[in-house]
Amino acid sequence: MLLKNIFGKWSRTKNEKQNQIIKSxxxxxxxxxxxxxxxxxxxxxxxxxxxxxxxxxxxxxxxxxxxxxxxxxxxxxxxxxxxxxxxxxxxxxxxxxxxxxxxxxxxxxxxxxxxxxxxxxxxxxxxxxxxxxxxxxxxxxxxxxETRGGTRRSIEEPPTERTVRGSREGFTEDIGVNLASIRRRIKSPRLAIETLHIGERSFTKVAIVYISDIADPKIVQEIRHRISKIEVDGILASGYIERFIEDHPWSLFPQIYGTERPDKVVANLLEGRIAIVVDGTPFVLVAPAVFLQFLQGSEDYYERAIVGSVARLVRYLALMITTTSTSVYIALITFHHSLLPTDLLLAVAENREQLPFTPLAEALFMEVVIEILREAGLRLPTSVGQTLGVVGGIVIGQAVLAARLVSPLIVVTVSLAAVSSFVFPNYSMALAVRLIKFPMMILAASFGAVGIAVGWLLVTIHLVSLESLGVPYMGPLSPMRYKDLGDTFVVSHIWKHDKRPASIPHIDKRRIKGSPREPANEE
Amino acid sequence: MKNNKNVITSKQLIFMIIGATIGVGILTLASTIARESRQDAWISTIIGALLPVAGLFTINLITSRYPDHTFAEFSETILGKWPGKALSLLFILYALIFASIVTRIFVSILKMYLFPMTPIWALSALILFVAAYLASQDARVLARVNELMFFEALVLFAFLIGSAFQIDLTFFQPVGGSGLLNILKGAYHTAFSYLGIELLLVISPMVRNKREIIKAGLIAIIIITFIYLLVVVISTGVFGPDVLERLRFALMVIQKTYTAPVIERAEFFFIIFWVFVAFRPAANMYFASRYTAQKVLGFNSPGILTVLLFPLALIISLVPRNLEQALHYSSIIGFFGMGFMLMVPVFLLLVRFIRMSLGGKHG
Incomplete structure (x- = not known):
């Protein structure tokens, strides 16, 4: 009987579909x-x-x-x-x-x-x-x-993804408005929008959007297949869909890109990706996603190539700082004093003499304080949030130093790491990345610089093993696609991206067919 | 979709062979050869490269007859069930011991330079853990990591180029002066550094384009030889054979002599970047061991097998009492490696030939 129940659960999806047909x-x-x-x-x-x-x-x-x-x-x-x-x-x-x-x-x-x-x-x-x-x-x-209507939120600039130069339009909770703002940007008959309803009770409209002569039909089919298999009572946010269809649910890293900006979605559609619009959420999902994409902002393309490249390099630097700066501090103080210049070493030694805690303990303490401040600031209204920033950041920071609980160096390091974590254009990635530093700190406290190297190795292996809808997550770096490197660590001129990125499967390769930059191809 | 998990491209094969070969050997190579062939160490390095070339062709002789089967499978078809399994078991042990000893040498060097207080077992466990984590993934991930790490390792060679200016060409003269016998002896001592191509026994069925295996293998060997030559030439050119043969880790000492304006202790950063290089042979061999074990036992669970092999690998890595003993063991492994590269394929071919001529029917 019990066994039957278990097996029954496994084969449930099929049965339920049949039931539904009977019901209908x-x-x-x-x-x-x-x-x-x-x-x-x-x-x-x-x-x-x-x-x-x-x-x-x-x-x-x-x-x-x-x-x-x-x-x-x-x-x-x-x-x-x-x-x-x-x-x-x-x-x-x-x-x-x-x-x-x-x-x-x-x-x-x-x-x-x-x-x-x-x-x-x-x-x-x-x-x-x-x-x-x-x-x-x-x-x-x-x-x-047709009388659908009622009051909805109007179109606003997305608060989590502001740009200086670029469209101020953000998605809203209304799927019709969202699809329209995509359609308004791609006036092509090849823009395909497929809709289905998910959620037995919420009956939420979900749209799969792609450009039919660019997107790889196999991936479209895969997404369609995975979404249609979802049988749940209600879909409240696009995050639900994301959780259901992602390849590696246990991974720390988001494998599907969520954005509030229509221009970003359209840019991704043009690269061959597929968007999933869910009614009731201003976050549109874009898949397949690659890791480096989360570090790219839309301004990288809207501004001049050199400026955009520098901005991107700053982000990579911020990634390194936010994940490793605290562990580097721990490793230096615990194992590799000899790397510090003598003057600094003396200052540190003098300082440390009066401190009760090990470097790991003080670093963990400060990081936890920062995490609490961040979480508290998120929930509060803006005005209170600012007060909290002042009280938390300055008062606690100063008081902790005056009380000789931690060294000034760790306050500098931890704040730098905290500030760096806000650089990421994508919120889900920023959330994921800051968690890397905790195991990294423990590795650094146990094995110094080698611990940090090992930590990075583990993260790299994990990232390489990930896939987003069957597309390698670390592409174009691994597997290496040399042609895509112009838009990886730096961004080259927009008129040089004449081919779509090879790391995202697509049908139509050519992107730019002519530009005033190049001598006209006579064929 | 599931089927592609253990498929690699011939380009990735290049990086896998490089990854399995270049590791700890790179640090000890120059001084080991210089003890025998002195200023002609570079000639020995080139001659030594003939070993993996020979290995590549002999292994290909057997694997090309079984394009879809891995070592564990075709040795069972040729030798029969139990003898085949025994040979595979030998290979599993060989690959695991290789991984462990490489880790041990690696860890000893780390301890010597960075962690005088940390116990060996802890460092061994750490490095083996990374190797095991990578080995538990499928071949495709392994190949991609090898590829990515190859490019990361290029940073390491930037460190070497920095010291290329200190080369004194007179250290190489007279060319060939140490005598042919000594050059050959030196070449023989490169054997351990050139091991790694026997990985092909396991991974050749995974390569998508089988016709490009030889090409990919040769390219890999050329790149490996080039890197080794670079190391040997710079070591010999900077120190000269007299000093070189007394230095255990010539490359580290080069980093010490090198004074850059900002990075004062270059050897520290060199060691950190070297971590990314040195763990690869361990990981690749761990994978070969794990994968063969999987085939022999017919037990399709990479995770569990990796975990089962882990304590064994850790214990083996703790067997040598010190670095010198570990290096001694590594030369013994070199014999076995050559055995699997040259003797085993030939032996299997012979048995196959005999059985075919006796039985008359054999696929």
């Missing part, structure tokens, strides 16, 4: 044409909650019903356009055999989408999505009106 077959109930009966069916089908609005109206002397859910519909539209027009209709012309079609085509010709359906289950879904259904006495069909 039961939902084959259609409208009857009896107005009161149909209204009851719809009302109870929706659960009979208080936010369901049913309006009894007369359309051309016929009894009719309007049903929608409050809050997710555009109420202005319903009141001003639909109701007023419907009520103005005195009588149906004598020769109309289908009043619904007449309403749709003649009365409500506002250009909004409409269609009719007889299946109760379909009508319920449409109502839940924010559309309005009209039932008319004696007719076995319901008219579905």
């Amino acid at each position: 077959a039961k939902h084959q109930t259609t409208l009857t044409g009896d107005l009161e009966k149909d209204r009851q069916v719809l009302f109870h089908g929706l659960g009979g909650s208080v936010d369901i609005v049913q309006r009894k109206i007369l359309i051309g002397k016929k009894q009719a019903f309007l049903i929608y859910i409050e809050g997710i519909v555009d109420i202005d539209l319903i009141n001003k356009e639909i109701l007023s027009r419907l009520q103005r209709l005195q009588e149906f012309p004598a020769q109309t055999d289908n009043p619904l079609e007449y309403i749709g085509k003649k009365v409500l010709s506002s250009g909004r989408r409409f269609m009719s359906n007889t299946l109760v289950a379909d009508l319920l879904v449409e109502i839940l999505l924010g559309r309005t259904v009209i039932l008319v006495e004696g007719i076995k069909e319901g008219l579905i009106l």
